[in-house]
Amino acid sequence: MKIFIPTPLREYADKQDAVQVKAQTVSDALDQLTTQHPNLKRHLYSEEGKLRAFVNVYLNDEDVRYLPEKEATTVSETDSLSIIPSIAGGC
């Protein structure tokens, strides 16, 4: 499946805007992403290993926090994950 990497995090993912992984669940996909790009880990997870509150993960167009099985939701090859961090710029 495809994981979209937002602009602020691309510098920690070899400047790519999307990464391809083979995964069974949302958390499996995120694990593979951070294994391929270890520098992403501290930007996505807190020291306690929780997904940071200012980073949202969407499975297709649904917020993973609102899916019944959350990060344990199973995924297929045609699904996409989007990482959406908060940005504030407007200047």
Add this chain to the structure above:
Amino acid sequence: MATLAEETVALPQLDNAEIARYSRHLILPEVGLEGQQKLKAAKVLCVGTGGLGAPLLYYLAAAGVGTIGLIDFDVVDESNLHRQIIHTTADVGRPKIDSAADKLKALNPHVKIVKHETMLTSANALEIIKDYDIVADGTDNFPTRYLVNDACVMSGNKPNAYASIFRFEGQASVFATKDGPCYRCLYPEPPPPGLVPSCAEGGVLGILPGLLGVIQATEVVKLILGKGEPLIGRLLLADALNTKFRELKLRKNPDCPVCGTHPTITKLIDYQQFCGIVPEEKPAAMQNGIPQISPLELKRRLDAGEDVFILDVREPHEYQIVNIGAPLIPLGELPNRLGELDPNREIVIHCKTGGRSQRAAELLKQSGFKNVVNLAGGITGWATDVDPKLPKY
């Protein structure tokens, strides 16, 4: 929105000049005479007259929004002009609010411009917002984003036409309507300071705020007219580099501390503190365990022949614009290139203004480097205080 649509009583009349001016709206069934009168009756507050505010304000004034409030306290800088199209070269140095008001009055003398030359704060936000129907958030920092959101919710759910931008990417939505989600439902907490670069540090395509500001203006006008499908409960993502638009579903969080069923935040708070921003004292000698050095002090030490290794952690394209001859390892590559640095030498790290170099210094310290120092103010500070011949970007 419903309240706006219901206010059909005593809508202001249009005079002949206004009928001529708005004729292309008047013949549009979705606007018509009544819609144009609703626009004239509407009061919209635009927070910020910068990149997003410029196109947003221009179009709201052109569309005939009757009362437009402006909030800004900044002055026009040369580096604003590549995107803040409401300001011109002749305006450099003028208060943005005056420059913007002049352009809007020139464009449409029928609209009333209200100037609030102040910073929006917890002390004045509710008082300012109460006179408006809709708020359009075009600010550039997290504390004000949360302040605008909370103030809109607490003012009886004033809709907030929201957009934010970074480099080539933008987000837009309409927050804080009665039944829709607010900004905190989407992002309960802000990122720690410094993690998400600002436009000044990360750069922004000059056209991007135009694209997003016009989306905000469209949402404002739709809310006033009560027509179409507003961006409530939806987050629009715009990627200008690949010209791709995507949409994500947003949900109202029943546990939201501000708009949830049992709100825990019912008064405006200290948003600087909420966003982890420590009040700036005189340039601190230490920040997060990293000693800070001023450009003048670094110059003095170099002139004295001291052994200081200077490292530049900006991007190669920034290095091309200006550099002080220091070796370059971009921040993102640093974790994998620590081996190139001598852990026993004093390392002074610099970037553009001091934010990324602070993070680089923290990273080196965590990796066992004993003597790392951050150049406060970065190469911009160096150009100001030490070598004014260098360009600033």
